[in-house]
Amino acid sequence: MQHSPANLDDNPWRGRFPYNEIITLLDVNRPFNLAESTSQDLTMGELLDLAGLDRIRDLKLGYGTSAGSMALREEIARACHVAPDQVVTTQGTALGLFLLAFETCRAGDEAVLATPCFPLSRDSLVGAGATVREVKLSFDDGYRLDVDRIGAVLGPRTRLVSIASPQNPGGVQATRAEVEQLLAAMRTRSPQSLLFIDETYREASHGGAPVVDSFAALDSRIVTGASVSKALGAPGLRTGWLTVADADLRARLVVAKMNTVISGSVLDETLASVLLQHRERVLAPRRRLLANALDQLATWREAERARVDWVRPDAGALCCLRLRTDAFDDAAVARFWALLPRHDLQLACGSWFGESERAFRLGFGFLPPERLGPALSALSEALDAAAA
Known part of the structure; x- marks a missing residue:
């Protein structure tokens, strides 16, 4: 959800650049971080192992x-x-x-x-x-x-x-x-x-x-x-x-x-x-990880097709999903966003990008493979709780 910073509620935002909640991605990193759009972070050790340094x-x-x-x-x-x-x-x-x-x-x-x-x-x-x-x-x-x-x-x-x-x-x-x-x-x-x-x-x-x-x-x-x-x-x-x-x-x-x-x-x-x-040398294993993660996400989305629509991505470690109007009314959408911290989840709200709050960006390449499945299960639990 896009708004002015909390400490500026009584003082309208005056910056030359619009304020956007995407800045919170630099400050918050919950255990099930599905908001990031990068592949997994390269380590300094991996970089130093490359020839030429x-x-x-x-x-x-x-x-x-x-x-x-x-x-x-x-x-x-x-x-x-x-x-x-x-x-x-x-x-x-x-x-x-x-x-x-x-x-x-x-x-x-x-x-x-x-x-x-x-x-x-x-x-x-x-x-x-x-x-x-x-x-x-x-x-x-x-x-x-x-x-x-x-x-x-x-x-x-x-x-x-x-x-x-x-x-x-x-x-x-x-x-x-x-x-x-x-x-x-x-x-x-x-x-x-x-x-x-x-x-x-x-x-x-x-x-x-x-x-x-x-x-x-x-x-x-x-x-x-x-x-x-x-x-x-x-x-x-x-x-x-x-x-x-x-x-x-x-x-x-x-x-x-x-x-x-x-x-x-x-x-x-x-x-x-x-x-x-x-x-x-760096990209090849990452591409395999992305392909496996995308397959896992596609399987999850198929199981959730009655509640979630998506646009399957052509490339990148990210995609866009949307809560279906026949499964979630506006109040349920608001509950969904409010419930994410309780499930240790982080998603990128569609409003950050110019979409509705029904939509969200999901990054499937940032978490290690062993954590993506539990993160998607937590997402399903959040959907359950929001719809209740």
């Missing part, structure tokens, strides 16, 4: 460059099929979202945003002063990208169109055909706009499912963003990136980064570059 003691802890270390940019470029000079590293995808919004949108400019979405995708635009036009994708349509509806709100003031693939909270991927149709609509209706595609979960495929190619090299109007946080399980490294084909925009983003954080941590970027160099 034997000389880490010789690393000089001076300033890095504002564009990011060349070694890291080369690894990102290889994965995204672009040149290294098209990559700008950022402190997670979050900083990239803000810098892009801040640099592309001025007062009076508009941004078009497909929702539900990661809250920072919306709030960075609001904080940058853009007029945000949201296009809500439908749970009942499986959160497919609605190009016609997005196209209908494009205009001459549109400077940025923002989508995610795979989407957060649903894990649904956009197809190449959908992206090409969207670019065609932008060319006609908002010729000065760029398309941002958040690809944070792209490499978190399930089992042997192929990893889709990045959209980074598809068109010069596309800016992509990603990080080592989700699929690779290293959010603590705070290392992400943007791929930017336009040289002028890229230069402006580097200057913007210089004026906010100067540069990334040389330690974090060194660790991240080695992690990306050995990405398949």
Whole structure:
């Protein structure tokens, strides 16, 4: 449920950025945490076991460059099929979202945003002063990208169109055909706009499912963003990136980064570059774990189909579920959220992402395999109690 912080109830929120309860995920970690969208956290020991870090003691802890270390940019470029000079590293995808919004949108400019979405995708635009036009994708349509509806709100003031693939909270991927149709609509209706595609979960495929190619090299109007946080399980490294084909925009983003954080941590970027160099060694077992966890979740949902609908994800460690209206009235939905702490459960409320409170994001990759089953059983118990 989204509201102002408790200690500000008598004092309206005055921040440049909207307050969102997703911030509680940094402070609360219940035993059955199904709210997190990452894979299991990588340990420092696992990272240090990767080849190439034997000389880490010789690393000089001076300033890095504002564009990011060349070694890291080369690894990102290889994965995204672009040149290294098209990559700008950022402190997670979050900083990239803000810098892009801040640099592309001025007062009076508009941004078009497909929702539900990661809250920072919306709030960075609001904080940058853009007029945000949201296009809500439908749970009942499986959160497919609605190009016609997005196209209908494009205009001459549109400077940025923002989508995610795979989407957060649903894990649904956009197809190449959908992206090409969207670019065609932008060319006609908002010729000065760029398309941002958040690809944070792209490499978190399930089992042997192929990893889709990045959209980074598809068109010069596309800016992509990603990080080592989700699929690779290293959010603590705070290392992400943007791929930017336009040289002028890229230069402006580097200057913007210089004026906010100067540069990334040389330690974090060194660790991240080695992690990306050995990405398949880290990703392969995680993909198997995700496939097994998704199968377990699908079995649970089938048993709960009379009470819970879902959108099966294409990729990522997350999906979106919804309490059925014929099983839960509004009072029962409120009871459900109130009861979660008693069952040691944590879920991400749909309202955080622009959905209703009937919907919730469930992360199935964060808990160890032996804890996912008990967590889902606890979820069923919470549903029982809420419906009683």
